[in-house]
Amino acid sequence: KSTYDNEGGALFNQTTLAHHYFFHEIDFLAKQSMILGNYHGDVNKSTSSGNAEEKIHRLRFLEKSLLVELDYIRQLKEMSRNLDEIIHNVDTTESCGDETMGCSNDEMRYQRVTPDEMFANIISPASWPALVPPPIFKNTTPQNKSMYQIDHKYDFDLAIKRGFGRMYDDFNCYDHATDQNKPMYTPEMWRKLWETFRDSSLFPFPIPTDDECQEEPSYAAHTTDGKGRGIFASRNITKGSLVHPGHPNTVFFLDSTSWHRFVSSLPKMFACDTMEWVWQQDLTDSGNLVLCLNMDKAAFYNDGAIESRCNIEMKQATSLDFYAAKDITAGQELLYDYSKLGFDTINNTAAA
Numbered sequence: 001k002s003t004y005d006n007e008g009g010a011l012f013n014q015t016t017l018a019h020h021y022f023f024h025e026i027d028f029l030a031k032q033s034m035i036l037g038n039y040h041g042d043v044n045k046s047t048s049s050g051n052a053e054e055k056i057h058r059l060r061f062l063e064k065s066l067l068v069e070l071d072y073i074r075q076l077k078e079m080s081r082n083l084d085e086i087i088h089n090v091d092t093t094e095s096c097g098d099e100t101m102g103c104s105n106d107e108m109r110y111q112r113v114t115p116d117e118m119f120a121n122i123i124s125p126a127s128w129p130a131l132v133p134p135p136i137f138k139n140t141t142p143q144n145k146s147m148y149q150i151d152h153k154y155d156f157d158l159a160i161k162r163g164f165g166r167m168y169d170d171f172n173c174y175d176h177a178t179d180q181n182k183p184m185y186t187p188e189m190w191r192k193l194w195e196t197f198r199d200s201s202l203f204p205f206p207i208p209t210d211d212e213c214q215e216e217p218s219y220a221a222h223t224t225d226g227k228g229r230g231i232f233a234s235r236n237i238t239k240g241s242l243v244h245p246g247h248p249n250t251v252f253f254l255d256s257t258s259w260h261r262f263v264s265s266l267p268k269m270f271a272c273d274t275m276e277w278v279w280q281q282d283l284t285d286s287g288n289l290v291l292c293l294n295m296d297k298a299a300f301y302n303d304g305a306i307e308s309r310c311n312i313e314m315k316q317a318t319s320l321d322f323y324a325a326k327d328i329t330a331g332q333e334l335l336y337d338y339s340k341l342g343f344d345t346i347n348n349t350a351a352a
């Protein structure tokens with residue numbers, strides 16, 4: 001929009017930002033489709049041990065995702081057609097007044113509008129922070145690590161390496177991490193998390209309905225050995241059976257911006273929780289790590305590697321489904337090996 005160059009640059013910048021936003025959105029959509037398509041579409045590979053019902057279930061979710069995506073593409077197309085028009089037609093008379101208030105014609109036409117005013121017309125306000133550069137992260141040392149946090153290699157240090165340190169610090173999550181009385185999540189709380197993801201994500205990921213979620217042989221409860229909340233077997237489980245399908249309640253963040261936007265949109269407790277729950281995994285066997293987050297009680301699975309107590313596992317590194325690695329008795333805590341998820345192969349995709 002070089003014609004606006006002489007207008008002081010502000011409108012020019014906003015125009016550029018609008019285009020930047022648009023292309024960022026397209027790019028994000030393409031990546032999100034790739035992950036969804038590869039993960040949910042490749043059912044034969046990723047659920048070779050799964051049953052037909054599970055495959056149908058997964059394909060249904062893929063179908064629903066694609067329909068939402070199609071609709072989104074339609075909206076983007078519409079937006080691209082109208083983008084210039086919207087930018088030109090922003091109603092500026094209110095902030096500038098009219099000629100009787102001393103505004104020149106040019107000022108009336110090109111009165112600066114705030115990004116919020118302009119973007120309110122074309123995108124949801126939740127998307128605006130995408131255009132603000134992420135903060136510069138500083139290393140932080142937690143003040144009061146408990147014994148568990150010192151022993152536990154995942155906490156703090158790894159979070160900081162991933163670039164979460166500043167957000168962890170901003171939300172002052174250190175006490176939260178060691179708190180053994182954090183609340184159990186109600187369905188409303190999970191929904192709130194889902195809605196924030198939907199609103200802060202550039203992709204309107206479909207929120208699964210209850211009948212899309214399979215019954216699992218487990219329940220969430222507080223642990224008694226300092227691990228916070230955990231997941232326990234609700235009945236005896238035979239070795240090899242599915243204990244948790246990773247779909248449809250796992251969501252993906254493909255870049256640091258979308259992750260930061262999501263966490264920054266949450267109240268403190270949710271923000272601190274999600275920063276402790278998130279992990280990275282190469283879902284497409286392509287060398288690209290994706291940030292993954294469980295939006296259901298699966299977020300409470302603890303690490304059993306330290307005490308060699310793991311009893312559940314994924315059959316493939318690209319899978320999100322957990323199977324019993326041995327016979328499990330009702331009441332036992334379900335534990336897996338965190339290191340199997342690629343925590344050690346962090347390449348800082350999540351860091352700014």
Ligand SMILES: C[S@@+](CC[C@H](N)C(=O)[O-])C[C@H]1O[C@@H](n2cnc3c(N)ncnc32)[C@H](O)[C@@H]1O
Pocket residue numbers: 148152154155177182226227228229230273276277278299300301302303304306
């Ligand atoms: C994926 S979450 C598991 C749910 C967590 N216990 C909660 O209440 O939110 C990972 C966090 O759980 C805790 N955790 C997991 N396994 C642990 C272990 N073996 N010992 C101590 N803490 C553990 C750590 O605080 C870690 O950051």
